[in-house]
Amino acid sequence: MKEQILELLKGRHTERLKTLLANSEELEILHIFYDLSPEEQVIVFRFLAKDSALSIFEQLDTDLQQNLLQSFTDDKVIEFVNEMAPDDRVRLLDEMPASVANKLINSLSAQERTATNVLMGYEPETAGRIMTPEYISLRKGMTVREALDKVRKQAKDKETIYTLFVTDNSKKLEGVITLKKLLTAEDGVVIKDIMSQKPIFVSTATHQEEAARLMQELDILAISVVDKEERLVGIITIDDALDVQQEAATQDFEIMAGVSPSQKQYLKTSVLTMTRQRVPWLLILMLTATVTGTIISGFEDSLAVLPALVAFIPLLMDTAGNAGSQSSVMVIRGMAVDEIHLRDAIKVLWKEIRVALFCGLFLSAVNFVRILLLNQNIRLNLTVSLTLVCTVVLAKTVGCLLPMCAKKLKLDPAVMASPVITSIADIGALIIFFSIARAVLGL
Amino acid sequence: MKEQILELLKGRHTERLKTLLANSEELEILHIFYDLSPEEQVIVFRFLAKDSALSIFEQLDTDLQQNLLQSFTDDKVIEFVNEMAPDDRVRLLDEMPASVANKLINSLSAQERTATNVLMGYEPETAGRIMTPEYISLRKGMTVREALDKVRKQAKDKETIYTLFVTDNSKKLEGVITLKKLLTAEDGVVIKDIMSQKPIFVSTATHQEEAARLMQELDILAISVVDKEERLVGIITIDDALDVQQEAATQDFEIMAGVSPSQKQYLKTSVLTMTRQRVPWLLILMLTATVTGTIISGFEDSLAVLPALVAFIPLLMDTAGNAGSQSSVMVIRGMAVDEIHLRDAIKVLWKEIRVALFCGLFLSAVNFVRILLLNQNIRLNLTVSLTLVCTVVLAKTVGCLLPMCAKKLKLDPAVMASPVITSIADIGALIIFFSIARAVLGL
Numbered sequence: 001m002k003e004q005i006l007e008l009l010k011g012r013h014t015e016r017l018k019t020l021l022a023n024s025e026e027l028e029i030l031h032i033f034y035d036l037s038p039e040e041q042v043i044v045f046r047f048l049a050k051d052s053a054l055s056i057f058e059q060l061d062t063d064l065q066q067n068l069l070q071s072f073t074d075d076k077v078i079e080f081v082n083e084m085a086p087d088d089r090v091r092l093l094d095e096m097p098a099s100v101a102n103k104l105i106n107s108l109s110a111q112e113r114t115a116t117n118v119l120m121g122y123e124p125e126t127a128g129r130i131m132t133p134e135y136i137s138l139r140k141g142m143t144v145r146e147a148l149d150k151v152r153k154q155a156k157d158k159e160t161i162y163t164l165f166v167t168d169n170s171k172k173l174e175g176v177i178t179l180k181k182l183l184t185a186e187d188g189v190v191i192k193d194i195m196s197q198k199p200i201f202v203s204t205a206t207h208q209e210e211a212a213r214l215m216q217e218l219d220i221l222a223i224s225v226v227d228k229e230e231r232l233v234g235i236i237t238i239d240d241a242l243d244v245q246q247e248a249a250t251q252d253f254e255i256m257a258g259v260s261p262s263q264k265q266y267l268k269t270s271v272l273t274m275t276r277q278r279v280p281w282l283l284i285l286m287l288t289a290t291v292t293g294t295i296i297s298g299f300e301d302s303l304a305v306l307p308a309l310v311a312f313i314p315l316l317m318d319t320a321g322n323a324g325s326q327s328s329v330m331v332i333r334g335m336a337v338d339e340i341h342l343r344d345a346i347k348v349l350w351k352e353i354r355v356a357l358f359c360g361l362f363l364s365a366v367n368f369v370r371i372l373l374l375n376q377n378i379r380l381n382l383t384v385s386l387t388l389v390c391t392v393v394l395a396k397t398v399g400c401l402l403p404m405c406a407k408k409l410k411l412d413p414a415v416m417a418s419p420v421i422t423s424i425a426d427i428g429a430l431i432i433f434f435s436i437a438r439a440v441l442g443l
Numbered sequence: 444m445k446e447q448i449l450e451l452l453k454g455r456h457t458e459r460l461k462t463l464l465a466n467s468e469e470l471e472i473l474h475i476f477y478d479l480s481p482e483e484q485v486i487v488f489r490f491l492a493k494d495s496a497l498s499i500f501e502q503l504d505t506d507l508q509q510n511l512l513q514s515f516t517d518d519k520v521i522e523f524v525n526e527m528a529p530d531d532r533v534r535l536l537d538e539m540p541a542s543v544a545n546k547l548i549n550s551l552s553a554q555e556r557t558a559t560n561v562l563m564g565y566e567p568e569t570a571g572r573i574m575t576p577e578y579i580s581l582r583k584g585m586t587v588r589e590a591l592d593k594v595r596k597q598a599k600d601k602e603t604i605y606t607l608f609v610t611d612n613s614k615k616l617e618g619v620i621t622l623k624k625l626l627t628a629e630d631g632v633v634i635k636d637i638m639s640q641k642p643i644f645v646s647t648a649t650h651q652e653e654a655a656r657l658m659q660e661l662d663i664l665a666i667s668v669v670d671k672e673e674r675l676v677g678i679i680t681i682d683d684a685l686d687v688q689q690e691a692a693t694q695d696f697e698i699m700a701g702v703s704p705s706q707k708q709y710l711k712t713s714v715l716t717m718t719r720q721r722v723p724w725l726l727i728l729m730l731t732a733t734v735t736g737t738i739i740s741g742f743e744d745s746l747a748v749l750p751a752l753v754a755f756i757p758l759l760m761d762t763a764g765n766a767g768s769q770s771s772v773m774v775i776r777g778m779a780v781d782e783i784h785l786r787d788a789i790k791v792l793w794k795e796i797r798v799a800l801f802c803g804l805f806l807s808a809v810n811f812v813r814i815l816l817l818n819q820n821i822r823l824n825l826t827v828s829l830t831l832v833c834t835v836v837l838a839k840t841v842g843c844l845l846p847m848c849a850k851k852l853k854l855d856p857a858v859m860a861s862p863v864i865t866s867i868a869d870i871g872a873l874i875i876f877f878s879i880a881r882a883v884l885g886l
Contacts, residue, residue: 216686286809311739
């Protein structure tokens with residue numbers, strides 16, 4: 001179908017394009033949309049029926065949305081933004097220049113503005129920011145029949161109808177029931193008797209990743225978001241949880257590689273922005289590495305006596321860095337997916353030390369044989385092998401401890417990944433190396 | 444012994460029969476089993492200890508198995524089938540009427556189902572492996588009322604009722620409709636008129652991550668999985684997509700840190716397994732680092748003339764490694780979330796080169812000032828600064844190209860992350876350093 005669309009576009013067969021689009025599935029169009037050029041997207045979008053246009057628009061990434069908005073007249077922009085679901089709208093407004101966003105917010109109808117403002121008032125990356133107020137609420141005294149009628153009537157305007165929320169007069173959350181349960185119950189049954197009485201909920205201030213993780217663990221399609229008085233103010237749906245989870249992983253990848261995280265797609269980020277994202281860490285780490293250099297300078301006389309020592313510096317530095325990174329990444333990820341907690345610190349440390357000993361011993365055995373075969377100084381050989389074991393143990397100890405310390409200090413553990421650990425491990429490796437060299441080789 | 448059993452059966456000496464069976468060899472019982480009438484089989488089977496019962500059951504011919512299953516209560520059938528070895532189970536299921544087999548497959552725990560799907564012939568990490576056959580199928584000629592009745596009736600046994608799948612007699616997928624749409628339509632409307640006519644689907648061979656990504660992009664709660672003949676064989680639900688996505692990210696983190704991926708939780712992995720996961724990469728990288736060492740040895744005379752050079756080795760190696768890792772991680776992640784494609788290679792390369800130039804120039808400017816302040820050799824200063832620029836450009840070029848090459852070669856791009864890039868960047872950095880040093884310093 002993509003080929004068909006492109007052909008019609010090329011031939012300017014607008015009427016036929018319109019018909020084709022009208023007879024196509026939204027999902028299919030959405031699927032094709034990502035493969036079109038920005039210009040083609042604008043043209044195709046113009047020929048969509050209004051309802052499908054809105055529905056497709058809401059599901060696009062924000063940068064595609066912005067591209068489309070730029071092609072609209074002001075009136076059309078306002079109309080469009082007004083009709084978007086509040087949480088999708090907040091996502092769009094969040095990424096827009098503040099002045100444009102403000103203009104748009106002002107243009108919203110009073111009701112829509114309230115919904116958006118509610119969402120905008122919460123801290124970034126909290127449940128409050130990504131929730132939608134478009135849920136269906138029931139009363140516990142309703143019968144199944146009454147509830148189903150309400151669901152049918154309100155379904156169109158709601159983001160999900162598959163999880164229904166039971167509240168009292170003051171909007172206090174009293175229970176949750178799935179549409180599945182409702183549909184399989186007898187008409188006359190009262191909601192109170194079949195709802196989950198103690199629904200899981202998060203607060204508006206809960207971190208969005210925690211909310212997403214909770215939904216994943218419980219295999220639920222929507223979760224309640226309550227305010228301080230435990231009144232239901234919104235819900236988070238599973239599709240948002242999926243997005244949150246993916247963003248969180250991407251952010252961790254970036255931080256762990258020493259790149260300041262951004263929401264923007266790689267290809268759409270300017271060279272200058274990218275440079276700004278990357279230079280700070282490179283700079284910090286470069287300056288840290290001068291410490292390592294200073295250490296080497298401090299041992300210059302040892303090096304003068306036995307220049308062969310220098311050749312082992314890369315091997316020791318790299319192995320230290322790699323061994324430390326392995327541990328830090330495993331621990332960081334373990335904490336991110338909630339498998340490792342701070343209370344496990346001792347267990348983790350003990351495990352890493354044993355793994356480090358095994359790895360270190362294995363590596364130094366291989367290295368010992370390698371140097372022997374190359375017929376080098378046996379004392380030098382011993383020095384390198386001994387250093388390897390100590391270095392791997394040190395690197396892995398630091399590698400597992402630092403992310404946990406960061407977490408304890410409420411910092412992002414991902415910061416304590418490869419680059420930082422490598423710098424620290426390097427310093428440790430060289431100090432160990434030269435100390436052992438002095439002792440064993442009598443330098 | 445057969446006579447003994449028959450006698451005890453006839454005399455209803457149940458206790459003695461139980462004791463006799465408990466003291467007999469499984470193989471012996473199995474042997475006798477074939478000579479008993481179906482009724483006698485059922486009775487004898489009931490008096491077997493549970494473990495021998497299962498073991499004997501697995502070894503029976505499928506027709507005897509089916510005879511026994513018919514005598515069980517539903518719960519017992521489920522319990523039994525669930526506990527069978529997957530290969531025996533597949534053999535049994537293969538011979539059963541499709542409807543009974545489906546019912547049994549549905550009753551399996553998620554884990555057992557996966558095992559069964561494996562043996563039913565789907566590759567690991569494919570849609571076929573994680574799909575569930577627990578969906579509700581409708582016919583396009585049904586009215587909304589009829590469809591809703593079917594949903595209500597079948598809801599209990601299905602994994603999801605929120606997406607309904609329309610198939611023809613030969614199970615060919617004809618459409619998809621959400622429960623929301625069904626609930627908001629008039630009772631008399633025919634499904635055909637309101638269903639999505641061209642549903643998005645994946646094949647059993649589609650990679651699970653692709654299926655999950657598709658569901659995320661389209662914001663759908665379930666996706667159809669079809670076989671080669673486009674017959675619907677299962678569906679993937681959003682909760683599985685969430686798990687797939689998280690597993691995929693974890694796996695990438697592990698590979699990128701030079702740890703062989705495993706499905707096991709950190710705290711549940713033994714020290715030996717962990718060592719095995721980590722040693723291979725450490726070893727490969729350590730041996731690669733000896734190349735770096737050899738390069739240094741090759742320049743030993745230069746170092747003898749100007750020992751101060753050595754102090755800059757860590758700075759150059761670390762900066763090269765970090766700069767390269769930044770690029771490789773960004774590109775690997777970009778490809779993982781489908782933002783970067785192979786056709787973007789030139790764009791990515793051009794972007795990285797410019798970013799590298801900016802980063803490199805900035806770093807060498809800072810470094811130049813730092814060395815100036817420390818009052819060091821101006822030529823040495825120039826050497827280091829020039830090396831920094833060249834090294835960062837080289838590292839970022841290699842860092843962005845290697846993951847894309849890996850992808851082109853159908854390898855996992857994540858392999859080309861920090862550890863590998865660091866090794867390569869180190870070698871490059873040192874060669875550049877010593878070459879420039881020789882030229883500028885006339886060593």
